[in-house]
Amino acid sequence: MVKLFILVVYFAVLVAIGLYCRKHSTDVNGFVLGGRSVGPWLTAFAYGTSYFSAVVFVGYAGQFGWRYGLSATWAGIGNAIIGSLLAWVVLGRRTRIMTQHLDSATMPQFFGRRFNSTALKIYASIIIFIFLIPYTASLYNGLSRLFGMAFNIDYSVCIILMAVLTAIYVIAGGYMATAINDFIQGIIMLVGISVIIAAVLMSKGGFMAALDGLARIEDAKVSTTPGIFASFFGPDPLNLFFVVILTSLGAWGLPQMVQKFYAIKNEESIKKGTIISTLFAFVVAGGCYFLGGFGRLFSDILNVGPKGVPAGGFDAIIPAMLSTLSPVLIALVVILVLSASMSTLSSLVIASSSTLTIDFLKDNFIKNMSEKKQVLMIRALIVVFIAISAAIALVQYKSNVTFIAQLMGVSWGALAGAFLAPFMYSLYWKNTTKASCYVSFTFGSLLMILNMFFRPYFPAIMKSPINSGAIAMFAGLVIVPIVSFITKRPDSTLVEETFACYEKKVPVTQKTSLEG
Template identity: 35%
Template sequence: MTIKITVVVLYAVMIILVGLISAGKTRSFSDFFLGGGNIGPWMSAFSYGTAYFSAVLFIGFAGKIGWDFGLSGLWIAFFNAFVGVLAVWAFLGWRIKKMSMEYGVSTISEFLEKRYQSPLLKLLSACVIFVFMIPYSAAVFMGLSYLFTVNFGIGYEHALLFMGGLTAIYLVMGGYTSMARIDTIFGLIMTVGVLILLTSTMNKGGGLLSIIQALRDIEPTLVQTVGPPGWWPLFSLIFLTSAAPFAMPHLVQKFYAIRDRKSIRSGMIASTFFALLIGGIAYFVGSTTRVFMTPESTPNAFVDGSPVFDRLMPELLTNVIPEPLAVIILLLVLSASMSTLAALVLVSSSSFSKDFFAGFIIKDLSDRALTTMMRGMSAFFVFLSVLLAYLNIDSMVAVLGISWGAIGSFFLGPFLWGLFSRRVNRHGALFSGIGGLSLCLILYIQGLPSPQAGTIGMMASLLFNPLVSFFFLPPERICRKDGQGHGERPGIPQVR
């Protein structure tokens, strides 16, 4: 216990020191929010990957999906790596950076406003980000707090306060520059951590073949191509987690901040490998919960004989990992979570400060005042997330699912079509954003599981924009970004 406490304290000191060093180089809004738009490939790759994977994966998602789907959960890791990472970097990376320079924008909401000439779309975008990223961030805090409770025996609320305070301190001081530097360290810790996790799990289970046989003995479908719940629940999880990154604001922001096209090519390879390693090991280890855990051997993970999914992985990690290495796994989950939290907080604070307040309330807000507001809103967003996590209203998987689904349902249609097509217009964009989000929420309220509600909402969002733009309303003749066009449609820069 003393070793764990010492390592966590040193870890916290390191984070604060990086924040202090970065604070001296953060003098403008661009520095705070985008690192001056000059972040290199390795920092960008680790920043993207660590923002993609958080404590929700290692604590809630991997446990629930592994328990329900068995080895077929590995399909999620495969598509996350090659669609949610590789395809995003390959097809969107440079195009997003190019667009940010062409339109002179630094947020996804600003891009949608200028692409569609619609202040309303910008306002709605800012609201969606601020509202639905709070539960997403809360889910991450919940995962961290469960882990701290298991490892240190401290109260859930005390763990929340500690993690919330630490996140707020280093982010408020250094902004994106601080986050990108720390994410590189976090990424290295996560890489070492998952390798230790895989090795320990294999040793505990007697090797891969023994684990597969044990799963087959429990339930033969756990080792089949599609696990017990069936293809539709599995597909919805794959689509939700792999397609949403094409328009998730906190992941899109990474390309606004990256240095150049060469950095995108290098970062694409590194981030894909990182995602395959992290996701593959997490979902594989999650499948072994059926092998290692029963109500008799791990009673804390069960209630009346039924598994509590948010407790499965914390209990598994405690029982599988050798005591001398347990602190590395603790740092693994800490690193995964804090990087995601920082990305969510930064984008959410920008949605209020830059997109809403400076966009609609005081349009001539100075750069210094905007940066100060960003710092204050970052701290406030952490507070709201901690408060929601304290209320503990639902499981982490449900919270994450509805957050990703809602955000993806609003942004996917307007953002992707806006990047690639000249003919979609603001009517299609508004209909696809509002319609996709509404459909997602209605289905969820009616009882459809959050991944499935999110998947249907995202598909609808992609479909609505071209349908409304092409067939129900004539393509609108609106000016280019400089306001001096002659009835032209918005320009889409040629990406070479």
């Protein structure tokens, strides 16, 4: 009853905020970007909660903690420094300035106007549509075991409940409702992960006792080095490096992450948001991977198979670690993972529906679409996308279709590999060409599709979709400048007009500058 009561209150607050924010979602700019007037706390928490979902808390934390031990914490540190701090410093201000100057609300629209190319815009929107849907469906996966452990109810009920509630507050309030709910969900995540880490470590006698126990664990199939799972770099530093790169640098190329910078209010908000977002990532991401690093201490209740993997797979590790907690703490865990998943889900469906409406349907198939019709179409597509993602999750749950699971695994790598380099170079380098964007889009997405279908034929280091995704991102950073040098230069008038936004003179206070 305590767990159910907490859940009901939580859901009621989310829906109430969605209904309250209806006044901010009457036009496209308000519905998709919150009127470009979102403050630092809301933007930072929206960025962080979109970044870290149940995939990280249940899937990645359990899997990488089991494989790399305590060194998996490097993934969380990388998420904070590279995925948050550097992302805000390198992309934040320039993204906000240029996207407003180009009047673009989505990543494909940015590419279309930056290079004056409708075809490039449509190509980008197709890639986003293909890969965001399975990524959206994956958000439900981490909840199945937790809900079964906490409430002993069918996972299908959890999927439908989460889909319906997310749809209600996103459709009603748009980006502003999502941002406010993300703030609440972010606080839950900060408090939750801190309390859960303390409770789990105390169940093993405290931090030093847990660390000592982890150092005594041996697995000859992984490494013969004593204490390897409690070491600084763990048993496999190279593959751990690829994990850090994909989960950290990859955020720079994800449409739903970059879009947060479009909506931020002003310069002061960027400065504060950078600090807030980085600290949030240190606690949440660092805490998740740190917790997962102690997973092997629970081998006695995980029923580890002959291949050294828990019988229920890596997704069973975190739920097993939490199964002995008190009912109130279990309720906190469920709400924490629900918060992480719903915040990311809302961000993804806004990105998907706005992209399909603004960049694909508008002008290409539906001429002269008014603001009111665009908002209505975005809302309708939110329902469609949430329904599709829920249906995929249900099909996978009922029939265990491995193809869907593989497609989910390559989504992050494909999106980041396709968009990271073209987007960053487009913000900074005037000589970036349209052709280089096409090549990067194609290389990143095609590499991950080939990895999914022909993985056995890939070199050993690229058999993992994580490694292939990281390599796709690095390749894009090389491909864009090389192709730009050998292809036709962009129109100088268009480029100068685009980059003129950075040269615009604005008054500042004396505390910001002594000049003038």
